[in-house]
Amino acid sequence: xxxxxxxxxxxxxxxxxxxxxxxxxxxxxxxxxxxxxxxxxxxxxxxxxxxxxxxxxxxxxxxxxxxxxxxxxxxxxxxxxxxxxxxxxxxxxxxxxxxxxxxxxxxxxxxxxxxxxxxxxxxxxxxxxxxxxxxxxxxxxxxxxxxxxxxxxxxxxxxxxxxxxxxxxxxxxxxxxxxxxxxxxxxxxxxxxxxxxxxxxxxxxxxxxxxxxxxxxxxxxxxxxxxxxxxxxxxxxxxxxxxxxxxxxxxxxxxxxxxxxxxxxxxxxxxxxx
Amino acid sequence: xxxxxxxxxxxxxxxxxxxxxxxxxxxxxxxxxxxxxxxxxxxxxxxxxxxxxxxxxxxxxxxxxxxxxxxxxxxxxxxxxxxxxxxxxxxxxxxxxxxxxxxxxxxxxxxxxxxxxxxxxxxxxxxxxxxxxxxxxxxxxxxxxxxxxxxxxxxxxxxxxxxxxxxxxxxxxxxxxxxxxxxxxxxxxxxxxxxxxxxxxxxxxxxxxxxxxxxxxxxxxxxxxxxxxxxxxxxxxxxxxxxxxxxxxxxxxxxxxxxxxxxx
Numbered sequence: 323x324x325x326x327x328x329x330x331x332x333x334x335x336x337x338x339x340x341x342x343x344x345x346x347x348x349x350x351x352x353x354x355x356x357x358x359x360x361x362x363x364x365x366x367x368x369x370x371x372x373x374x375x376x377x378x379x380x381x382x383x384x385x386x387x388x389x390x391x392x393x394x395x396x397x398x399x400x401x402x403x404x405x406x407x408x409x410x411x412x413x414x415x416x417x418x419x420x421x422x423x424x425x426x427x428x429x430x431x432x433x434x435x436x437x438x439x440x441x442x443x444x445x446x447x448x449x450x451x452x453x454x455x456x457x458x459x460x461x462x463x464x465x466x467x468x469x470x471x472x473x474x475x476x477x478x479x480x481x482x483x484x485x486x487x488x489x490x491x492x493x494x495x496x497x498x499x500x501x502x503x504x505x506x507x508x509x510x511x512x513x514x515x516x517x518x519x520x521x522x523x524x525x526x527x528x529x530x531x532x533x534x535x536x537x538x539x540x541x542x543x544x545x546x547x548x549x550x551x552x553x554x555x556x557x558x559x560x561x562x563x564x565x566x567x568x569x570x571x572x573x574x575x576x577x578x579x580x581x582x583x584x585x586x587x588x589x590x591x592x593x594x595x596x
Numbered sequence: 597x598x599x600x601x602x603x604x605x606x607x608x609x610x611x612x613x614x615x616x617x618x619x620x621x622x623x624x625x626x627x628x629x630x631x632x633x634x635x636x637x638x639x640x641x642x643x644x645x646x647x648x649x650x651x652x653x654x655x656x657x658x659x660x661x662x663x664x665x666x667x668x669x670x671x672x673x674x675x676x677x678x679x680x681x682x683x684x685x686x687x688x689x690x691x692x693x694x695x696x697x698x699x700x701x702x703x704x705x706x707x708x709x710x711x712x713x714x715x716x717x718x719x720x721x722x723x724x725x726x727x728x729x730x731x732x733x734x735x736x737x738x739x740x741x742x743x744x745x746x747x748x749x750x751x752x753x754x755x756x757x758x759x760x761x762x763x764x765x766x767x768x769x770x771x772x773x774x775x776x777x778x779x780x781x782x783x784x785x786x787x788x789x790x791x792x793x794x795x796x797x798x799x800x801x802x803x804x805x806x807x808x809x810x811x812x813x814x815x816x817x818x819x820x821x822x823x824x825x826x827x828x829x830x831x832x833x834x835x836x837x838x839x840x841x842x843x844x845x846x847x848x849x850x851x852x853x854x855x856x857x858x859x860x
Contacts, residue, residue, distance in 0.1 A: 373760045393763040402764040408794070409754070410761040412786035422783070426766030456790060470765065 323349050323384055324370055324478065324509070330378035331365055339365040341533040342379070349477075350507035352500065354520045354541070357530035358555035363513045364405070366530070367480050370511070371400040383478075398427055401476030405483040405513075407467035411455040416447060419455050420470045427474055441469040444499070460487045478509040485516040497523055521545055521559035521578040529554040546576040612654035612718045616826045617727035620715055623833045627711040630840040636849040637700040639840070643707045646836070647714060656717045663713040667706060675702040692853045721745045730820050736809075743799070751792065758787045 324347040331340040339362045347353055355363045368374040369381045372388040381388045383396060404410060413419040420441050424434045442448045445465045450458060455466050464487060471479070485493050500510055500523060514520060520527065520541055527544040529537040531554045537544050544550060546562045558566065565577045571590065577583050612620075627643060634640055651660045678701045682694035725742035729735060759769070762783045769780050843849070850858075 368760070371764055373764060392768070394766045394768045397764050397766050402761075404757070404761045404764070406757075408791055409758045409787055410765065410783075412783045412790075423765035426768070474766075 323347065323382075325382040326366075326369070326379075327382070328379040329366075329369060329376040329381060331362075331369070331374060332377050339533055340369075340376075343530075343533070343535050344379075345528065345535060345538065347509060347511065349509055350504070352504050352510045352523070352525040353512075353528055354523070354525045355511065355513045355528045355530060356515065356517070356520065356554065356556055357536070361530040361554070362533040363530055364482055365533075367402070367482065367511060367513055370478070370480055371402050372396045373402070394426065397423075397476075398474065399476060400478045400480065401471040401474070402480045403468050403471045403482060403484065405486065407460075407463040410467055410470070411463060414454060415452050416442070416450045416455050416458075416466050416469075417452065419466055420473050423470055423474055429474070437473045437475075441473040444472065445469045446495070461489065461492060464488065465492070476508075479503065479511070481510070481512045483514055483516075484512055485514060485519050493519060515556075517545065517556055517559050521561065522580075524579065529556065531555075542576050542578050545578050607720065608655060610654045610656075610718070611825055612650055612714075613720075614823070614825065615718075615829055616820055616822055617719045617723050618731060618820070619822075619826045619829050619833070620719060621727070623829055624711045624715045626833045626837045628708060630836060631704050631707045631711075633840060633844050634849070635697075635700055635704070637696050637703065637852045638849055638855070639843065640700055640703040640707060644703060644710065647707070647710050650714050654714065654718045656714075659717050660710075660713055663709065663717075664706070667709040671702050671705055674705050675699070678702070693851065696851055696853055726816060726818060726820055729814075729816065735814055751788070754791060755784065755788055758784050758791075761787075 326343055326345050329340055329343045330338070332338045343362075343366060355366065357363055365374065369376060369388065370383065372381075372383075372391065372393045375381075375389050383400060386396075388396060411419060413422060417438055420438045421434050424437055429437065439448075442451060445468060447462070447465060447469060450462065450466075455463060458466065464484075468481075468484070484496055488496065497519070500512075503510055510525075512520075512525075524541045527537070527539060527541045528535060529544060529550065536554055537547075537550050545556075545558055546566070548558060548566065551558055557563075559578050561580060561583045562575075562578050565573055565583065566575055569575050573586060573590065577586065627647070631640065631643055634643075651657055675698050678698035679694065682697055683690060686694055721742050724745070725738050728738040728741060763769070767780065767783055769777075771777075772780065
């Protein structure tokens with residue numbers, strides 16, 4: 323469980339990135355943090371594993387104040403995948419890259435081997451086991467970075483812009499993977515601009531603007547409310563846009579799911595045919 | 597990083613900022629030479645003090661102090677090495693002369709840092725590039741130089757992100773013995789170097805796609821011209837250098853210790 327209590331954060335250069343954010347993310351919850359560039363999304367999630375410490379207020383991870391423990395200790399519990407994989411890749415092979423964190427956390431040799439194989443399989447990287455991570459494409463490097471964090475199976479997972487540079491198939495895999503993690507009662511927090519991806523995943527949506535939390539609610543409520551979305555510079559997902567424009571036909575406005583949309587439209591068409 | 601902070605240019609206007617960077621550079625070189633030819637404390641104190649008006653005139657007192665604070669660590673090392681060696685050389689006794697000598701060496705270093713800090717704090721990278729260009733250095737070199745200067749803060753920021761990313765994977769940067777500590781920095785240095793190379797290649801492509809080097813004879817929007825202030829600075833520079841050389845050649849400089857002794 324992550325408890326954020328009235329957190330303020332000012333960077334050393336004087337920029338106040340967070341101006342009093344409070345929220346609680348329960349175990350097993352799946353949350354998406356959205357908002358315009360510079361809203362403070364990444365700054366906020368960097369507080370969850372102690373990379374940044376609040377200048378005012380406090381952040382508790384499972385009841386432990388992040389100011390009291392090192393990042394490495396918190397990282398065992400909170401996995402953080404950075405937006406740009408190039409900020410972490412350094413090993414000679416993909417395999418070693420994934421084993422790096424496991425070695426840091428002091429896993430045993432045979433367990434490391436098993437975990438690495440597991441992570442490689444999970445993200446479809448088996449054929450690159452002995453390849454240098456620098457030889458891979460952007461999307462593949464991103465998956466290596468993800469694998470290197472998943473390998474130690476953290477209880478909470480933070481993904482900063484996970485869908486950037488991924489093709490549709492990979493996005494779909496990522497979505498299924500997130501759903502699987504959710505079924506295992508793991509906490510997942512994503513920071514993203516990809517409104518379609520969020521609509522498909524249907525998580526709890528947290529909208530940020532100018533260092534403050536603007537809205538907190540279900541995806542189907544938040545993503546279908548144009549006034550709130552415009553405030554945070556987010557465009558509604560395509561399905562929601564269609565349904566907002568068709569509202570004069572008496573259709574519900576709060577639809578973001580493709581299958582639900584199909585059902586509704588079919589029943590309307592059937593009725594008209596009668 | 598505080599040393600770099602102290603060398604970081606901020607755009608303000610002052611008589612010193614408006615001076616021709618070429619003349620300022622000559623001035624820095626003159627101070628450099630003067631500091632090197634003296635090993636006595638008295639002239640070095642003078643050199644240190646005559647630069648303070650420049651700092652005040654340029655209005656960069658805070659940044660300048662920060663860079664001086666950044667130099668404290670190295671200054672302490674210089675003082676200690678000089679002191680210990682003269683301590684051993686003198687037969688394990690502390691003499692006033694050896695202390696004065698160590699202080700002088702340290703002050704020499706501080707004078708050098710002081711003048712370079714004034715130069716970089718009051719000269720914008722663009723201005724510096726312009727100065728290089730107008731001294732007929734090939735444009736490729738000027739461009740490489742200004743780009744390098746401009747990318748220092750970017751690199752510092754990237755190093756921070758990389759450290760964060762590796763810490764998030766359980767890397768402990770502190771602790772362990774000396775060798776272990778050095779090894780700890782490998783996961784930070786490799787992404788930093790690879791990233792820099794990648795970025796420079798990308799920069800080269802971006803430059804070429806914007807027709808870099810298409811014209812052989814470049815002209816500049818701004819042309820450096822000498823003003824009254826520049827001539828004053830030339831006069832000051834020549835004055836300092838001439839006095840320094842004259843003093844060196846024709847005067848026996850008393851040590852501070854002797855001077856105080858004769859006064860009281």
